[in-house]
Amino acid sequence: MNTEARTLLLTGNHAVAWAARLARPKVVPVYPITPQTPVLEKITEFQAAGEFDAEVLTPESEHSVMSACIPASLAGVRVFTATASQGLLLMHELLHYAAGARAPIVMANVNRTVASPWAFWPDHTDSLAQRDTGWIQYYVESPQEALDTVLQAYRVAEQVLVPAMVNLDAFYVSHSLEPVSVPAQALADAYLPPFAPRQRLDTASPSSWGNVISQDMFFRHRQAIEQSMAEVPELAAQADRAWAELTGRSHGVVERYRCDGAQTVVVTMGSMAGTARDAIDAMREAGQAVGLVKLRLFRPLPVHALRAALAGARDVIVLDRNHSPGIGGVLHQELRAALYGMDGAPRIHGCLAGVGGVNVPPEHVARFVGEVLQTEPQPESHWVR
């Protein structure tokens, strides 16, 4: 076991695999799907080399994967899995189930376009379509952030007993290679206390889970879930700060980039944030008062942090790499709801940019900003290319 941090050249997928290894889960059910496969390949490689002590099982579908995760977690064991796109969708029933069970599973999801028709390109529709399932959702922009976020996700999830998914863009993050600082096992152990829930499946105190409940119990159970969700933004911020103390790296919950004095703020998630940073730099160089807010924690939506981050901006331009038919860009619509009624609320414009994996280079971002600022804000999202 390493006692020092190492820098390795890793893809996002492999960074996720390393994070999973460091988190010491005991049960890892997993099913391959492009472009997630290198995650499970790396994990099984670790296991074959004797470097990863966990029960890795390969059921016949993602539905069965998540079905296996939940009772394993309820038995009091830390669980990890990873999937993408169709696999995530196939798990949909179980995502609700896991959240209702209060099982703090952490799952990495590689954001890939959703069929039909078939495609393999980066798009957030897959995970955003799960936004009502009760999972915490993070969106990361780099392999390093992917590794760091998986570990932070465990810390938060296990504090509130809410499952968490860490989303990384297909290919842009999952397959791009960069130097990643891989912390020492001892650091990860110090950061993540052992998972030991008091209430679990245990023959020593034979309590059961899953019996039919009454309407009133259901109502109160949902209230309890909401209460726990409400604690997450603060816990996520704390987890990030604690991580910064140990590693020097902080990613925040809502990151403000060159927003001071910005009249226009671009808001986005995932790898697009990285592209947008370059665009912001270029526009600032050109004298435009433009900033970027990167939303890292999408669920629960950190409404107060967003309002604070966007206060003072005149125009907010949301770049959505996703599409919800009938309502447009998901982040656009959520942000409109989040800022509604805010004193001095900025005008919100939504751009459907990069839907289907269409490439969005920095120049395009700058162009979109220019074009959009010439229009009045509309409730509908604009298709931009």
Place this chain on the structure above:
Amino acid sequence: MIDNTLLAVPRREDDLLCSGHAACPGCSEPITLRHILAVLGPDTMAVVPPSCMAIIAGPQPFSSMRIPVYQPTLEASAAAASGLRRALDAQGRHETTVIVLAGDGGTYDIGLQCLSSAAERNENILYFCLDNEGYMNTGAQKSSSTPRFAYTSSTPAGKTTRKKNLTEIMAAHGVPYVATASVAYLADLRRKVAKAKAMRGLRLITLLIPCLDGWGLADDGALGAARLAVQSGAFPLVEVEDGVRWTLNSETPSRPIAEYLAVQRRYRNLRPADVRALQGEIDEGWARLARRAQASMPAAAEARAA
């Protein structure tokens, strides 16, 4: 025969199944369950999908079983049991038995895929299929375990296709142990549960559960129907080890299928030609089993010698 080995009846406070559960009066599922649990003992965890058993398991916050029970979604029993099994293994609790108590709907139909996968991985699970030949909990709709010609609420004119042969399907997976059993043959059932408990890997026992409401039987008629099922050959008692060693535990059918059909209202509209067709199927099925058992004999003898 009156079997004196059954006299070791546990005192009530040791029973792992409690009174107060919501099974229909006379249902053979709780009778079956109490004996399964009596043989397995308290170091057991059960996975119970939506089914009659899930209702018998109790309304929140009560459980009718003194062991931990986890209820998964309907199609996921074997997958859930696999996850639970691996978690217990990770905790070093290798002796805790993980069982599934699933219905035929959750096994033959929607649950077959993950069961097949668990079998291929030879997960260390003891899977009980409580087969009442239909989706009885939701109002007696047909499943692929419903026999031909039976009335169900979704096959009011009688089912036109045959019952799936789960024993052959699981035997083809080559798992350590597949068996059929019935609480009407209690000593045989208890022996099989004890035998399965001592083994490792994917073990599956199908239990015939006559459904009073779904099949149209009197409140006290379940065990009698279960006996006729075995005696007529409709439900042979068999064991298959490692997918190749077949053993017949019940005798050559001694009663015509018509006697078994006659006690169930779900068959009341059968025509004589249908009864003959069923008798033909039974005879053929029994002959096939007998051939398999015969063919297994040298292999069984070798295995014993080894």
Place this chain on the structure above:
Amino acid sequence: MNAPLPVPPIWTTGTTEGIHTGTWRAATPRHLFAPSPCHQACPVNGEIATWIGQARNNDFHGAWQTLMRHNPFPAIAGRICHHPCESACNRAEYDAALSICRLERFIGDAALDAGWMPQAAASAAAGRVAIVGGGPAGLSAAYQLRRIGYAVTLYEGSDALGGVMRHGIPAYRLSRRVLDGEIARIVALGVDVRLNHPVQGEQAFAGIVAAHDAVFVALGAQQPKRLPALAGDHDWALDGARYLAACSRGTPPALGARVLVIGGGSAAIDVARSARRQGHEVTLLALEQRAQMPAQPEEVVEALEEGITLVNGAMLRVAREKAPGGDSRLALECVRVRFEPGSERGRFTLTEIEGSAFEIAVDAVVTAIGQDPRLDDLGVGLRREGALLWTATAGATSDGKVWAGGDLASMARFVTEAVGMGKRAALAIDRSLRERGLGASGPALVLDDDGDEPVVPLSAISQHYHPRRARVESPRRGAAERIADEGEVQLGLELAQALAETTRCFSCGTCINCDHCVIYCPDLAIERVGLGYTVNTDYCKGCGVCVRECPTGSMAMSEDSK
């Protein structure tokens, strides 16, 4: 916004035992004791299912004690009883009746071999009882009364106790050792036996009645019926009872080569077989068809094995003595008849069949067509009913101090019927003496408390637990061998055979504690408490599975009334 409510557990915190599903019930099962058909049919109302159960559990002493409560002659009965229990046995409809009679013999013989003795009462009772007649009825009454503690004086006219058991039933059916052994056991309880003390005539009888607090009269039926065709005094015509008595004393009369025995009952068969053993060629002439004969079917089979010729459905018209020097002494003119039985034994209609006359050539005729009591031996004080002494329930006569039983008072001409009558009379005498302040200090003997449940039918037996099996074979010795040595024909069962047969008993209405009701209850609502079972009405849903799975008919449902 409302303050949030406390988080409810989505994990269970208790069991369903708080849910009383007993409210679903419309009928409740109960554990019961019910009479079995064998018990009801048994002339002594023996607790058959109980003693068979004890034997099944290898408690032969216990089984013998249960037998002895109702009948002091199990070894005898096990040889000669007409076993209506077996005809009534529920198993008869199922595969074959249980071999109850032979099982009783097995236990009776074991008792004799082991020397087991019955107990007399701990303390004496005040009453003094006379028994007139030392046959099966009298000995049975003496036995029961001594068990209670009364002083019993038994007056027997002949030189030995036993009545028809000694003088009427040959040794090849009932060994003398067995007979003497079971009688001696009764005498050993302290019966004051007066042999060679006949009671004949009004005065003698009145004297006995006056000298005792109660009297049981069981003189038997000593007067043989005579055929009109054989009226008169002929040395070639004998009465069957006299013939058997002579044989039993070892002095059989010489009758010539060929003998015709007339009669269809056990006595006639006994005469015929005894004559065979004396070397005669024997023909038996009976009015009845074979199936109608009052004799036990096994006896007829054995008789035929021994070479007796059976002529059914015929009667003697005229007996003619032939001239001396012929091939036979007698020519008997007979005719075929149609026999229609009447409402009770002894009553029938005969129709001669036209043109069916035939002749039989024999040297002697022995008739065994029934006997009548000599009522005059008792004087005229007691009410009569036809040829019998009149009795009411339990043998009460028209005299409040006198009870009667056996052939004197009944046409049920079987030894065990007499034993039953003796028992019931003894109990009635006990009740009467207690009412008069002459009873024993301890509690009354309670022997026939059957409860209110109906007799258990075959439909109440869960047949699955009783696979069909053959009845145990009752071995008997070869005909030639048994004629030659005149020893017992029936061999009795081996231990393994007896035990195997006990497992065939359904134990109708007598619980065997198999615990099926507990084991198969879906709601765990039946608990075993000692040897009994209680239904937990908090949970019982009234499904009836316990009733169905009871292999002995010891559970029944009663509808709940609300």
